[in-house]
Amino acid sequence: MAIKFYNTLSREKNAFVPFEGNTVGLYTCGPTVYDYAHIGNWRTYIFEDILRRHLEYSGYKVTQVMNITDVDDKTIQGAISNKVKLDDYTAKYIQAFYDDRDLLNVKPADFYPRATQHINEMVEIIKSLLDKGIAYKVDDGSIYFNIDKFAGYGRLSHFRIDELKAGNRIKSDEYEKAQVSDFALWKAWDANDGDVHWETELGKGRPGWHIECSSMSRKYLGDTFDIHTGGVDNIFPHHENEIAQSESFTGKKFVHYWMHSEHLQVDGRKMSKSLGNFYTLRDIVAKGYDPMVFRYFVLGAHYRTKLNFTWQAMDAAKSAIEGLYDFMSRLDIHNPSGMDDAVKHAVEAFRDAMDDDLNTPVALAAVFGLIKDVNIHGAGGKEVYEAMLDMDRVLGLKLADHVSDKAADIPLEILALLEERQTARKSRDFAAADRIRDEIISAGYLIEDTPEGPKVKKA
């Protein structure tokens, strides 16, 4: 079965065929570093990570670019109100972004271009758009894109320009734009920007938001590339504007496949920084959840459906992933167990699910199907272990960290207590045995009395 992706542009699932050979250019809209990324941001980044991992799993060579927006209204205001340089202000959040990424086992992109380091590339495109008469400069020096000059405007979001004009709630008298739906390519400096500005051929100012993605994607992936992703809220205006800018500039098709992830909601409402109802990964870790629990939670729903974040749902995810880890810890990773047919079946089901527009819930069901087969059979061996790790190349749930021989991690004094308890049990001194058991439990370990004897693991 070939890979199929839902393309926002066509509004249907299409077979995925790379533009060139088996290489895939992937541009993923990244963070604006004025604060910690919230878990809704992370849902999207995890989706993009799954996309990239599945492409690689399927044999493609992926070049992933994720921009870092380190200059905009919020970063400038943050720097000013904290009385630090813009770069110093954003540095903290860029580092936090990388830290969280690693905690969530999201693979690093190949490039993390920063807007502030690509001003020249943006100026080049804006100049060209001015020359072509597609962009225009207003009295204060700002430059806008005239959306009437791009015939395909609205193709991605399915908005019509006249509808936008009618429905637009911006007070147009605040702007000098020719029409409210035109968007800024270059913002002339004003006092609110403090010392944040660039002196360029366009004048003194800073770039608009949309142009950074057009210029940086072009620099690292070329005029045309395969996949562009982001959250659904980016469809309009951000991605619509990117198409307009890039295609007006190059005269070529910008992107073949547009993929967008739905929002994570909190208690049934959209989460956003401006609404202030957001959690960060730090909040989740502070509540005692392993970051992998959140990753599992995200994978439990398809990326194009809204997912409602609740602590109850997190607890369910925690139980489920602990079950996976427990299963890993019981596998005999050295000897085969004759489960090759079940393994083959599960991996095929897994692959089919992922090929079908990254259907992670069904892929997880394939994993659980294998677990059930193995449990009924009695025990899992080497081939099961290898299959689990194979599927985890895509899932990224760190299953390898939970394989057997965990006894090595148990402190000697705990093992000694376990020995003492066994002695007490054999002499039928259950009061002493239970006392020792309580001691072991309060030390943070769990005893499992199995037919093969007692085992200890971390609680």
Add this chain to the structure above:
RNA sequence: GGCGACGUACCCAAGUGGUAAGGGAGAGGUCUGCAAAACCUUUAUUCAGCGGUUCGAGUCCGCUCGUCGCCUCCA
């Protein structure tokens, strides 16, 4: 007002017209000195409601109700 998505068991969640995956929780059971853990079994004659198309609809069409989103910075 314009555009759009969604509504599946106690909770989360798949489901491409052919007879409701999976996970969590609950309930039974196996094991155990007891417990815990683990494992097994089990839990929707039904998919918001009402009509329609069809041999057949959770899946297609229409209407109603409800929820959410985009149209403004936003993953």
